[in-house]
Amino acid sequence: MTLLTDPNIAFVLFVVGMAGILVELVHPTLLGGAVGALCLVLAFIGFSSLPLNAVGLVMVAFGMILFALESQVATHGVLAAGGLAVFVVGASVLYATPPGSGAPADSVAAPVIAAAAGSFAVFMGVMVWAAIRVRRLPAQRDGVGTMPVPGTAGTVQAPLSPVGTVHLGGEIWSARSVDGRALDRGTPVSLVAIDGLVAVVAAASVAPPGSLPPSPPRPPSQSPAAPPAARP
Secondary structure, three states, X not given: OOOOOOHHHHHHHHHHHHHHHHHHHHOOOHHHHHHHHHHHHHHHHHHOOOOEOHHHHXXXXXXXXXXXXXXXXXXXXXXXXXXXXXXXXXXXXOXXXXXXXXXXXXXXXXXXXXXXXXXXXXHHHHHHHHHHHHXXXXXXXXXXXXXXXXXXXXXXXXXXXXXXXXXEOOEEEEEEEOOOOOEOOOOEEEEEEEEOXXXXXXXXXXXXXXXXXXXOOOOOOOOOOOOOOOOO
């Protein structure tokens, strides 16, 4: 109990608990929620013996909520910067000694605030940098995510009998053969058209890699004519 009543330990437990709960809300994981709830319970046990300033506690929590919102909203770091400022101010005024009590003032140590704020700043900076880099990538025009054009080569995944699936342009499409005949798994096909969300394909005659075209047939060999027999 003495350890929990340390102002710095209670602050760290609250920050870790809030982080765990926010992770659970953004990316549900049983571990994050359990750890977050446990840390929050321990933090409030410590707060019960400390001169807690409710305004500072709300500011710390609000700053961390802004961090979570930055991961969901494209603000290019605006919410992260605002959250960092609110977090630091809230941590600085987290405890308030009643006037005239004569007790020494409790506060979160400056190195602890700096370490927590620096960790969040580095994490949010990397996240914002990665998001900006992804948004600046050129739009993908070919391949996955685009409508395949007639003639695109593919392979039967689930047998077409008469409807199955084919692999076209890096994606799996529902498909049927153009002439209605069944096609086995692994059969090479060529796209004929797109009918709604169904690819109409035709079997493609593809020679195995490295195979040579058949040689033209040779004309039948003729035996050389026998010399005429000598006359007596």
